Amino acid sequence: PELLNKPRIVALSKIDLLPPDMLNEWLAGVRRSFPEDVDVLPISAVAHLRLDALKEKLWAVVEKANETA
Numbered sequence: 001p002e003l004l005n006k007p008r009i010v011a012l013s014k015i016d017l018l019p020p021d022m023l024n025e026w027l028a029g030v031r032r033s034f035p036e037d038v039d040v041l042p043i044s045a046v047a048h049l050r051l052d053a054l055k056e057k058l059w060a061v062v063e064k065a066n067e068t069a
Contacts, residue, residue: 007061008038011054016044 018026023042031040039057043050 007064008034009054009057009061010034010038010040012040012042014044014046015042015049016047 012027012030015023027040027042034040041050041054041057043054045051
């Protein structure tokens with residue numbers, strides 16, 4: 001139960017396998033599966049897509065945790 005109070009990020013990998021015209025619709029459906037406070041970030045490590053956004057989000061969570069510690 002304590003984990004529910006911690007920040008959560010969902011990284012959806014392999015987005016390079018989706019047709020580009022389906023990405024937004026698919027992502028919207030996946031986002032509805034999670035609470036609003038959970039960040040859902042689509043990425044592709046192989047294609048180097050949106051990795052910077054994931055790193056920035058992770059870093060922001062770490063910095064915020066350090067500020068409250």
